[in-house]
Amino acid sequence: MKDVIEVAVVGGGPTGLMLACELALAGIAVRVFERRDEPVQQSRALTLHPRSLEVLALRGWEGPFLERGRPLPTGHFGMLDTRLDFSVLDTAFKFTLFISQAVTETLLEERARVLGVDLRRGYEVRELRQDDEGVDLAGSASGQAFRCRARYVVGADGARSLVRQLAGIGFVGTDTSVTAMLGDVVLSEPPSRPAFSTINTRGGIMIVPLGSGIHRVILFDPERMQVPVKESVTLDELRRSVTRICGTDLGMRDPQWLSRFGNETRIAETYKAGRVLLAGDAAHIHFPAGGQGLNVGLQDAMNLGWKLAGVLRDRAPLSLLESYHRERYPVGHALTRNTEAQTALMACSPSVLALRDLLSGFLKDPALNRSLAERLGAMDVVYPDLEVPAPRFEGGLVTALTGKRLPDLELKPLDGAARRLYSFMHEGKWLLLRLREGHGPGVSLDPAWRGWTNVVQARPGDDREELRGLSGLLLRPDGHVGWAWA
Ligand SMILES: Cc1cc2nc3c(=O)[nH]c(=O)nc-3n(C[C@H](O)[C@H](O)[C@H](O)COP(=O)(O)OP(=O)(O)OC[C@H]3O[C@@H](n4cnc5c(N)ncnc54)[C@H](O)[C@@H]3O)c2cc1C
Structure with missing residues (x-):
């Protein structure tokens, strides 16, 4: 007999977990299918921006995040010398919270379990077919086939989203043209400033302490920017690039995680196709500049959860759910644009360095600085027209x-x-x-x-x-x- 549920979320990353929490809070029966057996240990993201903290606080969930994270009053745009000042923003959270993605996911998973979310680890979805009444999913768990039917399915299954592909939703944008390197390594001679960044004609580097002597080193090396994203990074490669840019290898050793990432930039042509919706990286990918992707995913989930619950409980017309695409697509589009702009600023040519100096100067103007901080922190998002019958x-x-x-x-x-x-x-x-x-x-x-x-x-x-x-x-x-x- 086929198992029928209200909402199936494919992907138990930050977006899927946040959405599942919102749906469970609204009393919706939600099941999350996550192909990984265990939570992810490596942390791509390291920050929660002010609006994400507000989103958590709207549900009273911010406490454990604030306890586990470290507030930083500034952020950066394209590694420009003048930092963005979050301390002037009109919010209770006048900072960006330094917290690893692994901790964020652990805390969201704990919350999801408290709320009664049916989280199924080790379940990989492989097939999807929708009709007017629902969506059939099929996949594999520990070598056993599983099937289920849901009234709605949300693809929160990341950049290569199978849900997006099986729903026939185009992913429009540009291929990778440059790559950068990341290393979580021990530095025995780290820079004296805690958040260090520099950029010159030899390349750009950003170094952030992660604790226990480990530092995240992010590198933009013009001599290595054409290396394909799939090619593994070696400690030697990282060391050579750091030495070329900084004149020393900073005593680099004991890599915990080495990775290469690129600037492939795409957005789903629609966030809703029938009974299939997309959120987070499944809907938008970009160069991870300014620490925004996870944040925008959490905010997609916040926008979608109550709308989906409202429609499922017949409290609102379907137009409420249609407004999810109308409201969130422009935010995703703006994200792809600002990360493209930041990628352009990472080029190390003399003309780009001159442009960087000019922009850094502009950012000394408090009004401009604040405006960009609001944009990066998603404080400027406005939803002008909900298009449901007004009371x-x-x-x-x-x-x-x-x-x-x-x-x-x-x-x-x-x-x-x-x-x-x-x-x-x-x-x-x-x-x-x-x-x-x-x-x-x-x-x-x-x-x-x-x-x-x-x-x-x-x-x-x-x-x-x-x-x-x-x-x-x-x-x-x-x-x-x-x-x-x-
Ligand atoms: C180097 C780097 C640094 C970054 N730094 C930041 C930062 O500082 N701040 C920030 O906000 N963002 C940052 N990001 C981006 C951030 O990591 C992502 O935006 C975020 O992980 C997206 O969350 P998600 O839940 O949408 O997708 P994911 O985290 O990709 O989660 C998708 C989940 O779906 C599961 N899945 C996939 N397919 C299936 C399937 N068929 N069946 C079942 N499960 C499936 C996967 O196992 C995975 O757990 C960074 C990214 C990179 C690469």
Whole structure:
């Protein structure tokens, strides 16, 4: 007999795990198929950006990440000398969190298990076929065939996504034209600055301490940039390049992980084809510059989870789910563009070095620096039009805030002590926030939405310009403003 589930997520990396958590929180029966028997030990990503921390905080999950990570007040764009200052951003998380991908995945997996996600390790999906009512999956687990049918399938199965291929979704973009090297190695003579980077006509290098004497060394060596991505990196190769660029090999030894990566850049032509959806690296790949891929994957998951749950529970029309592509494709596209721009800045020619100096100078301007930090940290993402029937409002709609995120404001509820805004959003529901006393309901919600919306009457703790004159806000489960009214 065929096993039928609500959502099957293919891939238990950070994106798949985050999505599974969101769906389970909404009471959806979700099963994750992950082909690896064990969690991955090597950490490609090392950072969580401010918006990802906000996304975790919207569910009250940020604590263990903050405990295990290390806050860094700055980040970089294309390794430019002037660093991006996260400390000025309008968020409770005025930093980027230095935390390995392995730890991020472990913590997400722990959360998924607490929420009752059916995570199946050692299950490789190999076939997919969809019809109007659902999707059939088949694959292999420990040499045994398995099958299941799901109402929806999400491909969170990474860059080479089989789900994407079997759903017939094109992956549009450009092939690798340059490669770079990565080595997690012991350095007995590391640079004195903890986050060191330099770029000159001989090449570029970035060095970050990972703890226990191990450092991540990332290298852009013009003499090695045409080596194919599949060719293994050797310690000797890394050592020769480091010596050429820095004049010393920094006492390099004991490699833990050596890898080559390239700038293949692609985006799925659609994030939804029928009952198959894509998220994370399955939907977009790019040169890993500025530490964004995992972050954007977590944010894809946050955008998709509540929409899929809303449609499955008949609380919202299908147009809500269609809005996933409309809202997230532009974010993925912007990601591919900014990483292409950063790749261009890694070229070590005299003209690019001159351009780098010029841009570094511009970034000393606080407004420009902040704008780029907001972009890299995904604080500037706005969803202007949800395209679902709006509830009926008594006052006039105010559109200036529509689709923007709100930071974790302090609120003073009428009936209790001060609380943070996000603490009202841990259940993953909409939040109707009434900002004025003595006003009527302000908004009349469709009965289907009532069980999906928490209601709070509160004043903001601080006088915030954008909230002046508002009677209320209806916040989406992902913390973006759905509607605001006067
Ligand atoms: C050198 C490097 C440095 C990086 N640094 C950063 C950084 O600092 N910050 C950042 O945000 N990002 C960074 N990234 C990018 C980041 O690692 C990825 O964006 C992130 O891992 C994507 O997560 P994902 O869950 O979408 O995909 P993946 O992590 O690729 O997970 C996909 C999962 O699907 C499983 N799977 C695949 N096919 C199947 C199948 N058929 N059946 C079952 N399971 C399957 C895989 O085993 C895997 O576990 C970096 C990448 C590289 C290469």
